[in-house]
Amino acid sequence: MKYERIKEVLERLNLNSITRPKEFEGCIFSILALLDDITPNPYLKMRRLYSDASFSRGANVQSIGNKANEIAGELNIHLTKDRETVRDYILKPMYDLGILRKGYLVSDNEYENFQTDIVLDYHHYKSGNNFYVLTESFIKLLQCCEEDLNKMIKSWVRTSRAKELQIRKEANKIKYGNLHSQLIDASISIFVPKYLPGLEVIYVDNADGDRIGEEYKEKMVEANLELGLEDRFPDVILRHPETDYYWFIDAVEHDGEFDITRVEDIKKSFKRKGKRVLGFTTVYRDWKTAYSRQSTYGNLAPTTTMWIMEDAGKVYQVNSVERPCFSYYMKVKAKNTKK
Template identity: 35%
Template sequence: MAKIEDVVQELRERRIRKNGYPVPDAYQGVTRDKVREVLSRISLSGNADLVDAVFAMLDDETASWMPNLAPSGAKFADGATTAHIACHVGILQRGRTKLDREGRDYWIKPLRDLGGFEAIYLHQGQFIAGHPKPKSPSSAYRLEDAFKAILVADDGVWQNMLSEWASKDAARQRLEFQAEIAERAKGLVDNNHGELIKASVDLYAAKFLPGYEALYIDDSDGDRVSAKEKAAMARAGVKLELGDAMPDVLLWNPETDHLWVIEAVTSDGEVDITKVTKMTEFAQRHGKSGVGFTTTYLTWKDAAGRQGTHRNIAIDTYIWIQGDPSKQLFVGSYDTTCEDTSDRVVQCGPIAKGDAA
């Protein structure tokens, strides 16, 4: 399957050959200048990425980039993932590389906090409210109807509409309503990923990583790092920056000043060599004694299905299966040696103190 970046680059080149430009000056009669002017009234116009992200979400000419089973005739504006928006802005509009996905806090979150972006999810051929499965390829965004109405309204009209829309009471009511319908939609979709992340902390870490405490748990599509997590990381002397490899779970042992990363896999995202490299650099940057890694799966079938095809688990890391929770597996290589370290007992690779068997 072709990467979305390559598909969008090809689309850009094809449009330039055909039309002389990759995107029109306006979508639904709305130009970037109009978007910028509207956002300036709510102090968001200085964010060029956000301006272009909003412009992208007005695109009712490009067919949906969502996976199979998207609604018939769906357009980009009907729902686009973070990666899709990043490609629309960075590649289709600008002819560069896609925006950094971790930067969504800058080009999605500011408007989402006001209810201008709605979180939606592609389920059985229809878009439903919320992100019941965080980090799912079916999680998407669209412009909230009232905000889109402001953008397409005539000059002299949209200004009053925006003032009413942006009032504190209206914003609060809008966010409460979005949260309510998203909560109702959760029952339609099994959140296996969220459940696995929870089990990885409550069951796996509690048994196999005694002394470690959770600093960060990426189990939602809300704030990337909550205020509580920022405080916990500050106490541990670490900070996740834009560009860091965001783990599903980041733990810390105060006694040994050692970190541990957990990646919970229901579709993809194992601890591979890239994750190990980036998080090792993260630990070294913050002066930590080291970092360990575990990939968790729901079942043996899930693990076999993924590794039978991808075989991407990094050497010197662990695997834990929720369906067989009493053991963890160490991924060694032909040159793995057995040795003791100062803070962990190692049996052909690192095992958390007290759990060697």
């Protein structure tokens, strides 16, 4: 299997978005190693079980790392030989994405417990008999024609981890406007449709001059919502048209998170207007900004959420001592209310 083909498929699966260049190279050569159907399998028992037991039947972390280095060395490319790096930053991302499958080779003295020689989708703690093997679906991906590849990639991206990486890739494409505008644009074009489907944008504070742009004035009238000087102005207001519930987004470059005071002020303001509040999301550009702000101030209000543009495939919920797991708390509260 050619190097370029593997590289193309991995890039289209967005694996390069979560691995550094050297580790991405390691992923390519690790796959080449696990496609090797000539070199005998490193496990003696595997060779006893299967007469044609080649390396492609599966190998442990160390063996994969050594074999990948051997293949890369023929091209004068040097990869890491550190076992933990191979395991955590090369093999694990591929396993998470569905490229690799775990397996455990049962030793003879364990057979009575397992009643089988090989256990797939299982690793025994710190065992040398743990191995990785390429999934059949990924091998088919490598072997299919270009027309089928497009369909199979789309299907693959529907899986949770691949979908998460696709969202991250979309977010990182947004590179226009000033920094604050960029965050707001990402919130509207990526965060809202992915995580808040059914809510529509009725207000965006993303321009100088009149805080309510012409394109949103009609939507504000339709929602019977009027904001005055006494009100807090978030960056984005969302509304669920059927229930008249509201969600708020603030994009933070330097300050302006949804802290307890800000959240309470907005809730009181909307209560006076006869409106119901659904939730709040603070948006950061990257983990560096989020860490800088929260390690210093730790001011995100409980029950709000946080979204980080560079890691766009996840949303983080803020819990507190009073409500250690807010979503669980709400479910229990709803259940008890029904009683």
